[in-house]
Amino acid sequence: MRKIILSTAAILSLVLSSCESKKTENTEVLTNKSEVVEQPVVSESDIANNLESSASTNSYMVLLDNGQEKKVALDPNETIISANNLPVNAQNFVSKNFGNMEFVNAIKEVDRNITTYNIQLKDGTKIEFTDNGDWTEVKNGLGKAIPIKFFPDAIQKYLQSKYPKIDAKSIEMDSKDKEIKVELLQNKVDLKFDLNGNFIKID
Numbered sequence: 001m002r003k004i005i006l007s008t009a010a011i012l013s014l015v016l017s018s019c020e021s022k023k024t025e026n027t028e029v030l031t032n033k034s035e036v037v038e039q040p041v042v043s044e045s046d047i048a049n050n051l052e053s054s055a056s057t058n059s060y061m062v063l064l065d066n067g068q069e070k071k072v073a074l075d076p077n078e079t080i081i082s083a084n085n086l087p088v089n090a091q092n093f094v095s096k097n098f099g100n101m102e103f104v105n106a107i108k109e110v111d112r113n114i115t116t117y118n119i120q121l122k123d124g125t126k127i128e129f130t131d132n133g134d135w136t137e138v139k140n141g142l143g144k145a146i147p148i149k150f151f152p153d154a155i156q157k158y159l160q161s162k163y164p165k166i167d168a169k170s171i172e173m174d175s176k177d178k179e180i181k182v183e184l185l186q187n188k189v190d191l192k193f194d195l196n197g198n199f200i201k202i203d
Contacts, residue, residue: 060105063124065141069104079108086117089133097147098125139170145185146170154197155182163189 059071060080074080083091083103094101102122109116115131124142129135140146145167148156159168159182169185179200180193190203 060107063104063120063122063141065124067124067142075109077110079110081106081108081117083119086119087129087131087133090117090119090127090129090135091133093129093133093135093150094119094121094127097150098123101125135173136175137170137172139172139183143169143185151182152180152193152197155180155193158191158193158197158199163187 057080058074060074061069062072064070083094083106085108086094086106098121104120104122106119107117109118116136117129117131117133118126119129120126123140124144125138125140125146127135128137135150138146138150146169148159148168148171151159151168151171159166163184166187166189167185168182169188170181170183172181173195174181178195180195180197181203182191182193183189184191192200192203194200
């Protein structure tokens with residue numbers, strides 16, 4: 001009888017030991033699971049945002065001639081700048097002739113130690129400036145007129161006399177050929193003037 005009691009006690013002891021072991025294992029599994037769930041997860045949107053953020057310094061938006069916006073790659077010699085980093089003369093020119101028109105982009109370009117600034121406005125106007133902020137080219141790619149109040153006086157008078165109902169689409173100061181080129185909008189006529197604004201010919 002004593003042997004039976006001892007045997008039964010031994011069996012109960014083994015069963016209890018086994019149960020405690022399983023409890024411990026289950027607790028560890030649950031703990032591990034909770035640790036995995038609590039780890040931070042990076043979502044696909046976060047990844048996309050990070051990629052776009054890193055790429056934004058290597059590209060910028062331009063307004064195409066059809067009015068659509070497009071992202072283009074930044075050339076090695078180009079730097080994206082804010083409007084406030086344009087030369088003062090350039091800032092004054094934009095403010096005086098285009099008011100508070102929103103900028104699409106502003107790019108500083110250094111090529112063979114020559115610095116130029118190129119900007120594009122929301123209405124499609126593109127302007128190129130020298131390092132001093134003097135304009136060298138103003139044009140609109142959306143078929144809109146540009147103001148002529150900054151044109152040399154002689155050119156303004158010529159246009160008002162010969163083409164009073166025709167708008168200007170672009171003007172370019174060509175220092176190499178020592179000419180000022182004006183493209184008219186409605187009739188697509190190209191005019192050439194000398195640097196003093198005297199008419200040369202229709203091109």
